[in-house]
Amino acid sequence: MARVLIAWELGEAFGHLARCLRLADGLAARGYEVTLALKDVRLPAGQMPELGITVLPVPLTPQSGAGSGSPVNYADMLRFSGFADTQDVAARLKAWEGIFALARPDALVADHAPTALLAAHLAGIPHLAIGNGFAIPPVVSPWPSIRPWEDVSYEALVDAEEQLDGVLDAAQKLLGYATAVRVRDLFGANDILDTFAELDHYGARLQGRYVGPIVSVPQALRVAWQSRDRPKVLAYLRPAVPGFQTVLQALVRLDAEVLCVAPGMSREAARRIATRRVRIALAPVDLDPLFANADLAVGYGNGGFSTQALLAGVPLSMRPRYVEQALLAHRVEAMGAGRLLSGRIDAGSVTESLQEMLCNLAYRQAAQGFRERHNQFTASQAIEKSLSLIERAFFDGSRIDAIQHAHALKESPPACVH
Structure with missing residues (x-):
């Protein structure tokens, strides 16, 4: 039986975990032995993996900055996310060696797991990356700016990648590796983009292997719209979103029925905001039936909610928190x-912006155009296509025979000598 290790190392959103769990269950159903190495092993209700799938925690990645300013490209983002210190990187590589010794993988599938990719590359373990585009930089040199709305120089992009390679080079030498692997060596033609080309953070790639979003919705409440006549606005926001309170105030002022899903908001704060027209949900709700009749969605550029809105033909107003979300928001706006x-925003200007979007049919028509282009898409289709691509990359007929033969040799008892 071939063994697959699925790793998630960076990022906070539920989408990473959902993607890993769906892939793990799918591979296990196809007869593979699967190990999950996860940044967060606290799984939501109803999201436990199939029996027989091993779950391990990944080495902690310190979120230490790499200096002042903001990251300019993917390489720079890694330096801001725990890849600025040689000793830290070397320690995590060593820990991944231990995980490989336990899981004995024949292949690695990495979901925003750059240290795991590097460790697998050094160990000679076949690997690919999967993600929504942001964590899989395109094959250009230097890697492009992740702040296209700012003037980032070519020299700054080159310097960011060289500085990261310098840290990784030193970490590999510390562990005794003679030839250093560069970070761009970790990505390749087998990588899987679980998004649509229009929503790729770096723009559509000619050779990109797009499968569409792999989603998994946790157990959720069924909620219905209350009004027939008023416009309907579905919001998904978090207290950490910049201007969270201002956006809520704008939603209250809006002449519309509003349902706002706000994980992390306190009950007391929700009660102060809620009115007969504005409901606040603190637990997950089933979004699909709400999107079916929604006129506008308000979010922060998070991939799952944004894509779900567009697939339903609902336009988006977006207030991003992180650069990844801002890139996606710019794609939607484009x-x-x-x-x-x-x-800087105030409640009056946000209310005006939302009201204009409700009245301007052009936004709705563009969102409906996206829906029509992808009206054959299903989440199960995305997972099945991803599983097939993983099998094709790692486990063609000749390779699977070699793996099974090697496992049989390792597991068979030694011959008796008389």
């Missing part, structure tokens, strides 16, 4: 299917 709430 399609004409949404608008950014950027810079």
